[in-house]
Amino acid sequence: MKTVFRIIGFVQKYWFMLLLAFLCIVIGTGFSIIVPRMLGDGIDTVIGMGQRQMVVVAAVVIVAASSLRGFAGYGQRYFAEVVAQKVSYNIRNALYERLQRLSFAFHDKNQTGQLMSRATVDVEATRMFFALGLLGMAQVVIMFIGVAYMLLAINWKLGLMTLAFVVPVAWLAATFGSRIRPIWLKVQAEMGFMGNTLEESLSGVSVVKAFSHQEEDSRKFAVQAQSLYDEQMEGARLMSVNMPTMVLAISLPTILILWYGGRQVIAGTMTVGQITQFILLVAMLMMPIRRLGMMVNLFSRTASAGQRILEVLDTESDVREKPGAIDLGKVEGRVTFENVSFSYDTLGPALKNVSFEVKPGQLVALLGRSGSGKSTIANLLARFYDVSGGRILIDGKDIRDVTLSSLRKNVVTAQQDVFLFSATIRENIAYGARDASMDRIIEVARAAYLHDFIKALPQGYETWVGERGDTLSGGEKQRLSIARTLLVDPKILILDDSTASVDAQTEKLIRQALDRLIKGRTTFIITHRLPIIQNADLILVLEDGHLVEKGKHDELVAREGAYKEVYESQLLVHQDSEESLVD
Numbered sequence: 001m002k003t004v005f006r007i008i009g010f011v012q013k014y015w016f017m018l019l020l021a022f023l024c025i026v027i028g029t030g031f032s033i034i035v036p037r038m039l040g041d042g043i044d045t046v047i048g049m050g051q052r053q054m055v056v057v058a059a060v061v062i063v064a065a066s067s068l069r070g071f072a073g074y075g076q077r078y079f080a081e082v083v084a085q086k087v088s089y090n091i092r093n094a095l096y097e098r099l100q101r102l103s104f105a106f107h108d109k110n111q112t113g114q115l116m117s118r119a120t121v122d123v124e125a126t127r128m129f130f131a132l133g134l135l136g137m138a139q140v141v142i143m144f145i146g147v148a149y150m151l152l153a154i155n156w157k158l159g160l161m162t163l164a165f166v167v168p169v170a171w172l173a174a175t176f177g178s179r180i181r182p183i184w185l186k187v188q189a190e191m192g193f194m195g196n197t198l199e200e201s202l203s204g205v206s207v208v209k210a211f212s213h214q215e216e217d218s219r220k221f222a223v224q225a226q227s228l229y230d231e232q233m234e235g236a237r238l239m240s241v242n243m244p245t246m247v248l249a250i251s252l253p254t255i256l257i258l259w260y261g262g263r264q265v266i267a268g269t270m271t272v273g274q275i276t277q278f279i280l281l282v283a284m285l286m287m288p289i290r291r292l293g294m295m296v297n298l299f300s301r302t303a304s305a306g307q308r309i310l311e312v313l314d315t316e317s318d319v320r321e322k323p324g325a326i327d328l329g330k331v332e333g334r335v336t337f338e339n340v341s342f343s344y345d346t347l348g349p350a351l352k353n354v355s356f357e358v359k360p361g362q363l364v365a366l367l368g369r370s371g372s373g374k375s376t377i378a379n380l381l382a383r384f385y386d387v388s389g390g391r392i393l394i395d396g397k398d399i400r401d402v403t404l405s406s407l408r409k410n411v412v413t414a415q416q417d418v419f420l421f422s423a424t425i426r427e428n429i430a431y432g433a434r435d436a437s438m439d440r441i442i443e444v445a446r447a448a449y450l451h452d453f454i455k456a457l458p459q460g461y462e463t464w465v466g467e468r469g470d471t472l473s474g475g476e477k478q479r480l481s482i483a484r485t486l487l488v489d490p491k492i493l494i495l496d497d498s499t500a501s502v503d504a505q506t507e508k509l510i511r512q513a514l515d516r517l518i519k520g521r522t523t524f525i526i527t528h529r530l531p532i533i534q535n536a537d538l539i540l541v542l543e544d545g546h547l548v549e550k551g552k553h554d555e556l557v558a559r560e561g562a563y564k565e566v567y568e569s570q571l572l573v574h575q576d577s578e579e580s581l582v583d
Helices: 002-049 053-101 104-109 112-154 156-163 166-203 205-210 214-267 272-313 374-381 404-410 425-429 438-447 451-455 474-488 504-518 530-534 553-559 562-577
Strands: 335-343 349-358 363-368 389-394 411-414 492-496 522-526 538-543 546-551
Touching (some): 002 053, 112 272, 214 272, 349 538, 363 530, 374 538, 538 553, 546 562
Parallel strands (some): 349 546, 492 522
Antiparallel strands (some): 538 546
16 A cells, blocks of 8 residues: 555656546546436336426436536546556666666666666556546545445435445455456566566567577577466456356346335335436446456556556665765876775675775786686676775865766776667767767777778668667777767776787777877776786786785786786797787
């Protein structure tokens, strides 16, 4: 219940439209109740007084009431849908914005498909609740109050006996809600799992086909689809039993009315018209009672969907700006790690008391085995995660004391796995600097040795890049990433080894572009390439999260420590085939 109330809180800004919809419900219900009254009075007038013209009057009033009820129904549905669309729009945007602001730690623990399901399927469930469930429940209550008043006004004894049947119906509805809610929660989760499997299969379709894994992936998807089918069928089974049972429960009063009311007519304490009103009014309860099953279903589904949505909206990012965080401004590029430690949740420490200092404009090579902590240093410097201990300084300022936007204007990461968006080449280059002029975009494209390639395309810079940049080669994507970084013009640059899987000519172009990119910037590069390492101003050698050695190439070789071991066992093998990145 608390979850639904919190979801309803999103409607506060649109209370006036909700009020108009509510007024339409009241008006429509009032005109609906007039119809049995007029029909019953008309029957009594004709039977008791023989005034047949009253039938015509009653018919005119009934037609007019029905027309007005139709207009009120239109207003109710229109205003309810406007509120539902606006609320779902706000929830979807709030969810997307929160997902964008949450730290890497959150995304590490949550599947993409599940998050996509929450932003689509779950939000749609809340829209259906606001369009049909919230005001639908209000309509059921108003209809019940109006009909109950009319029944008691006609004959309070028969009215009480008739309304007594509402109690088991309400009990059935409550029982149904408690049983159907966990099923819908499972359905929402299963849809998320299916979405994640589908997203992975489509994104990695080349890998799937390369390893002939289609049948295995199809079986995995079929198992999840079967699980979803089973849960939905269980929900359908409960609904198919619940709704007819409630209809039957509310139909039983008709037998009571005919038995007890018939005896009252014979005794002269009730009229035929009043019995007719009773039957018609009870029949009017049939539709709300039928809808009550749907309302409870929507309520339960909204509670499940709302719980999943609020789990995201209530999640606080592990990386947050301090109140009064300062703007970092344009930095010189001095980077200091002071006894920095970090661990990814329950896993072992990724960094342990790492300390070093980098002067502005220096080239730093990060060296070590997989899992040694190289990428962790890069992630902490860009503050994708917060340190567990120690601190990181840029120009003497703790990066936790500055705004995230100003930090990331100065610290940019260019990864080996370049991500491009489904947009034009121009838009991809200008992704980090949307206000950049076309001349500036062309300038950085030339610097990245990409301009000639782009101009040769039929649509030039307006050429559409396919999903994830699949229409471009690896080298072209790398150079586009370099151009994008040049346009942002950061003072601190973090590079993954960008030339690991390209041909010699492409590698040469990338290295020439990188040479321009790192000039005048403090650069951290994760690499095992000897020419780059030999020319680095500082080499950081990491093992199991410890900084075991630091210094220049010649110094570290002379020490005959960890670096020399890596140098002789791994780096010298590629010495003859490498070209220097920096003169």
